[in-house]
Amino acid sequence: MDSPVRVFDRRPLGRSGVSVTALSLGAAPLGNLFTAVTEQETLATVDAAFDVGIGYIDTAPHYGVGLSEERLGRALAGRDRATYTLSTKVGRLLRPQRPGEDAQPLGFVDTPPRVREWDFSAAGVRASIESSLTRLGLDRIDVVLLHDPDDHEREVYESAYAALAQLRGEGVVGAIGAGMVQSAMLTRFVRDLDLDVVLCAGRYTLLDQSALADLLPECARRGTSVVIGGVYNSGLLADPKPGAHFDYVTASAELLSAAEKLGGVCARHGVPLKAAAVQFPLRQPVVASVLVGCRSAAEVRDNAAAFEHPIPEQLWAELTESGLVAPGSV
Structure with missing residues (x-):
């Protein structure tokens, strides 16, 4: 068995001077994504993340209309900011x-009784960061990402990127980037702009390696780091069974069959499919961290155990030879 990457291993984000742990905590569930989470569960989730070695947490105003940030602020209060x-x-x-x-x-x-309004203007970027700092109770944010600008590409080029670059230059934020569930626009941003990091959700997994064709090579050329989210594709790669979800909708029979084949290869090597799914992205050197959303301490510990489960090189080789993953992905 080969030694796995450890949860607490740190990797840099581009040339920004900011580093992240190899496994990171996605805080969307702490904003009551799909089902409610109690304040006590939020605190326990964050405590467990620190206990297992996670030192990178990602949130957004969108998550629970500010609730995720507010809860994180309370859960992080009193912790050493470093x-x-x-x-x-x-x-x-x-x-x-x-x-x-x-x-x-x-x-x-x-x-909370709030609504969201799209705003990628320079003033909107600054106002958003100021509001986030208030909700989080912090005096600085390490990384700021443009969130889902699918229908706002022009505003990114005209205003939002310049605002973030200026804030980075002023030292207000350490690293800047973009987060999306597609790779094509992220690739354009990496090619055209000076980004430290991109967060790509669901497009570099055991079931979908589309980011390997455009985003990952461009990031490698530009020295831009990648954080990969959505490694279980909404659940199918965590537990492939009829009715499981892929990208938030019920998985097709074809996708279910592919996931079952992946699970079969893993089983032959004594490895849980979930472990292979969460470790797969880090086979690419340009990937700095794998982001997993958790709503409980138990989920944090389960993901950390999967992340550090030993996986033999023979498993990765068989996945490639069988055509279940793209050549060059492992």
Whole structure:
């Protein structure tokens, strides 16, 4: 068995001077994504993350309409600021919900009475960061990402990127980048802009290696680090069974069959499919961290155990030889 990467291993984000742990905590579930999480569960989740060695946490105003940031602020209060790296995002400003106005749940439940408004202007970027600092109770944010600018590419080039670059130059933030669930636009941003990091969700997994064709090579050329989220593709790679989800919808029979074949290879080598799924992205040197969303201390510990489960090189070789993963992915 080959020694796995350790949860607490640190890797740099480009040339920014900011580093992240190899396994990181995604805080969307702490904003009541799909189901409610209690304050006690939030505290236990963050405590468990520190206990297993996770030192990078990612959040966003979008998550629970500010609830994730507020809860993280309370959970991180009193901790040594030097012991963790925190990222949040810009692109959506929050304001109080007006009487009779739709709540915009967007997958989150039991959220504060606020609504989101898209804003990638320079003023919007600064206002978003200031509001995030208030909700988090912090005096600095290590990493700021442009969040889901799929329909706002022009604004990124005209205003949002320049605002982030200026804030980085002023030392207000340490590293800047973008986070999306597609690789094509991220690739353009990496090619055209001076980004330290990109967060790509769901496009570099055991079931979908599309980012290998464009994003990862461009990041390697430019010296831009990659954080990979969505490694279980919404659950199918965690537990492949009928009714499992892929990218938030019920997986097709074809995808379910592919996941079952991957699980079969893993089983022959005595490795849980979940372990292979969470470790797979780090086979690429340009990947700095794997981001997993957790809503409980048990989920944190389970992901950490999977992340450090020994995997023989023969397993990766068989996945390639059988055509289950793209050539060059492992």
